[in-house]
Amino acid sequence: MLRALRFSGSWPGLPDRELTMARLASVVVISGILFILAAPAGAQFPRTVFLEELTWTEVRDAIQDGATTAIIPTAGTEQNGPHMVLGKHRFIIEHAVDLIARRLGNTIVAPVVTYVPEGDVDPPSGHMRYAGTITLPNEFFVKLVEYAARSLAAHGFTDIVLIGDSGGNQRGMEEVATTLNAEWSGTSLELDTEDRRRNCWWIGRTC
Secondary structure (H helix, E strand, C coil), rough: CCCCEEEEECCCCCHHHHHHCCCCCCHHHHHHHHHCCCCCCCCCCCCCEHHHHHHHHHHHHHHHCCCCCCEEEECEEECCCCCCCCCCCCCCCCCCCHHHHHHHEEEEEEEEECCCCCCCCCCCCCCHHHCCCCCCCCHHHHHHHHHHHHHHHHHCCCCEEEEEHHHHHHHHHHHHHHHHHHHCCCCCCCCCCEEEECCCECCCCCC
C-alpha cells in the first residue's frame, strides 16, 4: 500500500540547541517512540539512508531487496532569531530522519526540501522581513512535494512519508496528502482514514 503522512509536533531527544522551535512529530502518537528509536542489539544499519548518497543502481537494488519506504523531509530556510543559523530546520530534520530511517529499516530518505512558503516577496511579510530567508509560493511548493512523491512511487516505493519541520510547509504538505488521497481512493491505494487531531494523513492505513 502507498501511503502519505504529514505530521508535526515537538521532537524529544534532540540536542538542547536544536530543540527550540522543533516541530517534528511525536512518534509516540503514531507508533511508539521506544519502538522507533530503540535499535535491537546487533542491528546492522546501512552505510547511508540518504538517496543523494546512493547511485541509481544502488537505489534500484535496495528497492528490490525490500527498501520500499521513502521519507520526503521538508524544512524552511528562515530566520530563527539573531542567535540561530538560517539552516536550523534542515539540520534538525536531517538528524531526525536519519535516526527514523535507520530504526525503521528498509527506508530511504529523499533530499530535504529547503524552499518552503515563508511569506510574500513584495511587500515582504512573515519571515521574509528578515535577511536570508527564502520563500516559495505555496502552489509551487505543493507541486514540488507532490511530484517528488509521484517520482518515488513510480520507482517502486510503496510507503511514502512526508515530514515537515518548519511551520510554513505544513499547509502545503496537507494539500499534497489530500490530493493523493482523492486520486488513489478506491484503488489498491485506498484511503482508510484522515485523522486531523494528530495532523497526519495516511493513504492505505489509519494513524
